[in-house]
Ligand code: B3K
């Protein structure tokens with residue numbers, strides 16, 4: 001352990017920057033051995049700071065070597081500046097001056113993938129949140145916005161493509177024969193949006209004409225062998241640009257928009273101004289190599305990064321505590337876009353299912369934090385599901401409270417008021433409130449209070465008076481650093497069904513409606529419906545109108561009714577999930593206490609009629625058929641017994657499969673598509689139902705199913721079907737599973753993104769020697785520790801390997817901890833993310849809990865990066 005541990009910084013300590021940088025001129029002399037960066041910063045004291053003698057403190061990194069620094073042309077001797085803790089401090093400065101810095105960096109040795117680094121044969125950058133300081137000394141904070149001009153010097157033979165933000169304004173040759181390219185971005189931006197790319201890249205060109213008639217050049221760059229896989233992303237980009245104009249009135253601003261795919265990247269993609277950089281897994285797509293899910297992800301990520309041009313770049317964050325200002329809003333925007341492009345209900349179910357599984361777990365764990373955190377040690381640890389997904393739910397609730405029209409007025413006001421500024425979540429809410437006239441004072445607590453509220457509903461029906469009362473209570477459990485909680489402003493959308501499943505036109509607050517939004521603002525409130533002609537079944541929290549845990553004692557019959565008849569598609573899924581959770585909870589208890597498993601499943605009857613109803617969207621049928629995941633059931637459990645959960649799920653799956661064997665076989669046949677592959681909503685829906693049916697069918701003793709799996713694997717013309725069959729084969733212990741896995745690798749060994757799928761599936765397979773399998777994968781020629789996608793594939797796959805990861809001797813946990821220790825120095829961001837499964841130790845059953853905790857303690861004893869230190873130390877509290 002280090003002698004002094006990293007300390008936290010606090011939102012309450014925010015101060016305006018003492019200096020501003022009006023113009024930033026950068027020159028990169030790129031080379032394989034060392035890269036020289038020269039910066040000319042046009043600086044002045046910030047008039048808002050008020051102090052006239054504050055020293056200039058520039059952020060740097062341990063990997064940046066300062067060669068020289070000058071002020072207005074005067075080279076500073078060493079006694080006139082200091083280098084302390086990676087900061088460059090200059091005590092005496094004028095009120096305005098030009099600071100010139102020359103620094104030396106080694107991108108080829110940058111394994112952290114922050115700042116400037118090499119991926120395959122190219123140079124690329126990642127500067128959010130604090131990567132720019134690993135390039136040169138700077139005021140690396142989002143409220144310092146500057147106009148950038150970037151000069152790139154490199155050997156044209158190896159780096160014919162040289163890109164940065166904005167427009168290319170000059171191209172020339174140096175005396176040594178190198179090429180010089182100059183880029184200028186007229187929009188002031190913080191350093192985190194800076195980007196540079198240089199390499200031998202192929203390009204796909206296109207054009208988009210904006211609503212005002214301006215032509216924008218669109219370019220996607222990849223290594224040449226991948227350029228045939230960008231058509232889908234290009235179309236998605238054009239759809240996003242059009243959608244943002246139509247839905248939000250936002251037009252693109254520069255004359256060129258570029259995207260570059262890189263293989264080594266810590267996350268999905270980055271919205272650098274005019275030059276987005278993407279993890280190739282979120283950009284490349286072709287029917288033969290890409291599954292339906294991945295197609296949809298490409299579309300969503302392209303949209304998300306594009307939408308940031310307004311929600312993030314034109315209006316950015318004042319400080320990193322406000323991260324959700326841009327991320328929550330942009331996730332809401334990309335979710336709405338995908339909903340409009342495909343099925344809104346399917347999209348909502350998928351998003352909520354993810355939120356309830358992963359964000360709820362985060363919000364109940366040691367890293368729980370408000371959507372606007374009040375402190376952090378390392379900001380990279382706060383690119384979380386809470387900031388992104390719960391942040392999006394907050395924006396969605398504002399949308400629900402205001403309605404479509406006023407929400408649009410609010411967003412127009414927000415962009416108009418704050419264009420070119422770095423602002424706060426409060427500014428966003430203020431614009432929404434001012435434009436709508438709706439008071440959001442209480443609502444703002446959602447930003448500052450962590451934890452998932454528990455909303456408990458009780459009802460009373462008074463037949464003589466035809467009145468129906470809903471009493472709703474809310475309570476938010478304590479989270480680290482927040483022992484007591486206040487009531488939140490929670491919109492709860494409700495409908496009432498009669499016993500035949502028809503919607504009741506009840507009266508609420510003087511108006512008749514079949515769908516009302518109740519506004520819960522106190523710890524407990526009673527809401528009254530009148531003219532209710534029969535005892536209703538309430539459909540609560542329609543479309544998941546708030547990110548809460550809902551408690552209402554539904555009977556199985558009520559859930560079956562909602563599942564088959566609710567007009568809210570989301571709640572049909574939700575009812576099925578609840579029914580499955582209820583049955584699984586009984587089974588988990590039986591499994592945990594060593595009893596034989598037995599259940600009178602009522603879900604079976606519901607699923608039987610579901611499969612028989614041809615009017616339904618096949619994608620919804622598939623989602624309803626999907627049993628609650630291992631991860632979701634773990635989130636719900638008070639104490640997690642991983643093997644009991646797995647056993648219970650498997651038992652219920654086999655029970656359903658045997659009861660409905662013929663229906664599954666039939667559904668499988670009915671959904672085979674004979675036409676060419678299309679990633680259309682319709683075809684994706686049919687493939688998902690087909691795959692779900694095959695997965696159940698594979699659990700039966702019907703001898704035809706094994707042949708069907710093998711046939712689908714061998715003859716599929718697309719990755720969704722091929723990989724779908726392979727996964728089912730592997731997880732149902734198909735006799736040919738091993739040879740299919742081998743054949744799959746041989747077929748695709750030259751397609752790294754497909755190999756990643758193979759790595760993940762291989763790591764997740766149930767085997768007595770699961771750990772040895774995973775160790776073998778990490779020694780496999782296709783594995784590369786530098787590549788985060790590969791690390792995540794293997795370790796993520798192993799995390800899903802219930803028996804292997806949770807082995808009673810603790811060997812699975814030890815193995816993961818070993819990898820975290822190795823990666824801690826090489827790539828702290830990646831290492832820190834890998835800690836997540838270990839942070840759940842307190843909820844595990846005691847025998848496993850102690851083993852997991854011991855691994856966290858072992859990690860903590862190492863010399864840790866800030867990233868890993870923060871997560872591990874907070875988890876052990
Ligand atoms: N804004 C980036 C995330 C950067 C993460 C840095 N550790 C991608 C996105 O959310 O669009």
Ligand code: ZN
Pocket residue numbers: 304308326327330
């Ligand atoms: Zn984002």
